[in-house]
Amino acid sequence: MQEQFRPNMSRAEQKRARMIEDGRLDNLPESLQLHILSFLDKKEAVQMSLLSKQWFSLWTSMPVLHLNSFDIPRVVDFDKFVNRVLSHRDQSAKLNTLTFTHGGSSSSPKILKEVVDYAFSHGVNHLELSIQCFDSRPLCLHTTSFNLLKTLKLKSQSYFSCTFLLGSFKNLTVLHLKGAIIPNNNCEPFLLGFPMLEKLVLKDCCLGKILCVEALKLSDLTISFHGYFDRCKLTTPNLRFFKYIGSEFPRLETHDGLPLLDTVVVDFQGLCELSEEKRMIDDLISLFRGVGNARSVTLSSRIAHLLCLFEGNLEELDSPFCDLKCLKMDVRYMEQDEKLFDTHSGRRTQLIEMKTAVKAYLLKRSPEAKFSIIHSTN
Amino acid sequence: MSKKTLTLMSKDKQLFNIEEHLAVQSVTIRNMVKEDGASSVIPLPRVDSETLALVIEYLNRQQAPEEDEDYVKKFVDERGEIPTLLELAQAALDLDIKKLMDAACMKVADLIKDFTLEEVREALRIENDRTPEEEKAIRDEFQWAF
Numbered sequence: 001m002q003e004q005f006r007p008n009m010s011r012a013e014q015k016r017a018r019m020i021e022d023g024r025l026d027n028l029p030e031s032l033q034l035h036i037l038s039f040l041d042k043k044e045a046v047q048m049s050l051l052s053k054q055w056f057s058l059w060t061s062m063p064v065l066h067l068n069s070f071d072i073p074r075v076v077d078f079d080k081f082v083n084r085v086l087s088h089r090d091q092s093a094k095l096n097t098l099t100f101t102h103g104g105s106s107s108s109p110k111i112l113k114e115v116v117d118y119a120f121s122h123g124v125n126h127l128e129l130s131i132q133c134f135d136s137r138p139l140c141l142h143t144t145s146f147n148l149l150k151t152l153k154l155k156s157q158s159y160f161s162c163t164f165l166l167g168s169f170k171n172l173t174v175l176h177l178k179g180a181i182i183p184n185n186n187c188e189p190f191l192l193g194f195p196m197l198e199k200l201v202l203k204d205c206c207l208g209k210i211l212c213v214e215a216l217k218l219s220d221l222t223i224s225f226h227g228y229f230d231r232c233k234l235t236t237p238n239l240r241f242f243k244y245i246g247s248e249f250p251r252l253e254t255h256d257g258l259p260l261l262d263t264v265v266v267d268f269q270g271l272c273e274l275s276e277e278k279r280m281i282d283d284l285i286s287l288f289r290g291v292g293n294a295r296s297v298t299l300s301s302r303i304a305h306l307l308c309l310f311e312g313n314l315e316e317l318d319s320p321f322c323d324l325k326c327l328k329m330d331v332r333y334m335e336q337d338e339k340l341f342d343t344h345s346g347r348r349t350q351l352i353e354m355k356t357a358v359k360a361y362l363l364k365r366s367p368e369a370k371f372s373i374i375h376s377t378n
Numbered sequence: 379m380s381k382k383t384l385t386l387m388s389k390d391k392q393l394f395n396i397e398e399h400l401a402v403q404s405v406t407i408r409n410m411v412k413e414d415g416a417s418s419v420i421p422l423p424r425v426d427s428e429t430l431a432l433v434i435e436y437l438n439r440q441q442a443p444e445e446d447e448d449y450v451k452k453f454v455d456e457r458g459e460i461p462t463l464l465e466l467a468q469a470a471l472d473l474d475i476k477k478l479m480d481a482a483c484m485k486v487a488d489l490i491k492d493f494t495l496e497e498v499r500e501a502l503r504i505e506n507d508r509t510p511e512e513e514k515a516i517r518d519e520f521q522w523a524f
Contacts, residue, residue: 028502032467032483036502039487048490050516051499052507084522 030058038064038097042085043071061093067115068101078102079111086118095122101130113138120145128153134160134179143167154180159206168193178203182211189214189235211250219260226269234258242291245269249283252290264291267300267330272309281310288320288362297321297362298328298374304354307361314357319364327362327369329355332376384411385419386434388427393419400437405474424472429465432457436478450481460489460501 037045037058042065049059067085072078098119100112112131116138119127125148134156140163147170154162156179163183169175173196182205183190189212191197199220200213207229213221214235221236224245235255240262247270266287272280284306291297307314331351355373363369382398384407402408410420422430436453454463463482470479490498499506508516 028464029468029471032464032471032479033502035467035479035483036487036490039484040491044491046520047495048498050495050513050520051502051504054507055504056516081522 030054034058034062037062041066041068041071043068043081046085057090060088061090063094063096065095065097066099066101068099069103070101082111082115086114093122095119095124097126098124099128099130101128102132109135109138116142120148123148125149126151128155128176130155132157134158136160136162136164140164147171150174152176154178155203156180165190166193169197171196173197174199176201176203177205179205181206182208184208184210188212189233191215191218242294244287247271249280249287251283252287254290257293258291259293261291261294263296263298264294265298266303268302268306272306277309278311281306285317285320292320292322294321295323295325296328297324297326298330299358301329301331301334301351301354304329304358305350308354308357315360315364317361319362319366321362322365324363324366324369327359327366327371328374329358329372330374332374335376386430387419387421388425388430389423390427392427392430394427394430394434396434396437403437403475407473422469422472425469426465429462429469432462432466433469433473433475433478436475446477450477454478454481454485458485458489460486463489464502 033055037048037055040048045059045062045066049056065085067082069078072081095118098115100115102112112129112135116127116129120142124145127149128151130153134154136154143164146164146167149169149172151174152169152172153174153176154160155176159179159181162177162180165180166183170193172194175191175194175197176199180202182202184207191200191214194215195217197215197218200215200218201222202211203222203224204226207223207225209229210231210233211223211229212233212235216236217238218236219238220241221234221239222241222243222245223232224243226247228248229250231253232250233253236258237256238260239258240260242258242261242263243265245267247268249268266284268284284303310317334351355371359371363371383395384398384401386394386396386401386407388394398411402411407420425433436450439449439453454466457463457466463486467479467482467486470476470482486502490501493501498504506513
């Protein structure tokens with residue numbers, strides 16, 4: 001291609017024109033640019049807004065906002081940063097997704113309120129707040145907007161009250177709570193206002209003695225809990241996935257035996273006193289019976305270890321699972337321990353013993369099931 | 379009964395065969411099949427043959443649904459060059475294969491994080507449309523973000 005002198009064009013324009021002639025410049029569609037931007041933290045996204053005028057206008061009207069304090073350790077600086085980002089935004093742009101992560105020990109309640117107010121006044125559908133110490137009052141001011149939410153994730157390092165969960169969340173499909181004090185009025189199920197809920201994660205929440213979950217569309221339930229709770233009542237006819245991690249095993253009461261249950265994952269994270277061993281194993285087996293029609297079960301090596309403490313012959317017991325298609329034993333923690341404490345050989349023999357006993361017991365009624373071990377990748 | 383096969387044609391007129399039940403993971407192709415039975419060749423005028431080969435490799439994967447997330451991440455990780463990823467993202471956008479597009483864009487975002495602005499412009503084929511004066515003004519205004 002012959003170089004032409006173009007006196008009326010800036011250098012950038014000339015370069016661009018040359019690139020078009022060479023067929024080298026296919027502009028990225030705006031939707032792709034936006035999509036790439038949406039995966040960046042707010043701070044990086046701000047920097048990208050300097051790329052060009054077009055990217056600046058993209059940035060100010062992005063439907064996705066990630067505000068994250070990791071690069072900005074000082075609370076005052078972070079508050080200022082958030083304020084500036086919000087004030088630079090195109091006020092008519094809709095906000096679909098907002099995540100706010102504050103790693104500091106004391107986030108100012110004022111900034112949280114500003115962010116939450118902004119999110120709800122711009123029609124937020126997916127809201128995620130991760131804070132050391134969470135104050136739910138700002139949320140309570142927006143009960144009328146809860147019906148817009150599709151995803152709500154609230155994560156706090158310390159317990160927080162969330163009576164607002166008694167409100168109406170007509171379109172919420174994903175609820176993720178960490179550190180929440182679950183409202184428990186005389187064992188009333190706490191999810192009555194969530195007709196569309198499909199996925200529920202309760203991590204280190206304060207559950208009370210009895211947890212009642214009634215959610216007809218729920219297909220995916222994860223509970224991770226350290227402490228004692230007695231019973232878990234599930235009215236969840238569509239449940240397909242159930243994961244439980246805890247230091248105690250609650251009794252599982254189900255309305256109709258969870259007919260669609262496919263995958264169950266169980267892990268034990270606690271210490272078992274000698275005097276408690278028998279009760280713990282009984283509780284564990286009773287939990288297994290509650291999910292007895294699962295197709296696929298994954299147990300951690302700690303669960304296998306606990307089962308092996310059973311006095312008497314485990315293999316003589318009837319299996320709690322009636323028709324397993326696959327059983328997996330997750331030994332990743334065990335392998336980490338090995339690396340840390342160099343206890344290689346002893347653990348190996350233990351693993352073989354555990355494997356034999358657990359297989360014989362849990363697969364008694366499912367001889368065709370596949371057995372596999374999940375190792376850490378490296 | 380043999381499985382039905384579709385033929386896709388790239389920008390540079392190369393032909394690729396793929397089983398229909400795998401091809402319809404692309405919403406665009408699914409709609410085409412629905413509309414006219416897509417008996418003949420499906421032309422993809424914006425996708426070059428190298429990229430189309432990658433897309434077909436992705437569609438042909440034999441993965442259990444629960445391992446799919448890891449698979450698509452690994453798939454784009456192994457093709458970590460920005461130009462390839464952008465082509466792939468663009469093809470996935472045209473063909474409406476959401477998971478692949480998400481993964482490719484996320485990988486690009488990850489790669490450009492530590493770039494300078496000039497490097498990002500080059501990688502994403504962006505022209506700086508500001509004059510040096512405008513550039514300085516906006517840099518001053520956004521000093522707080524650095």
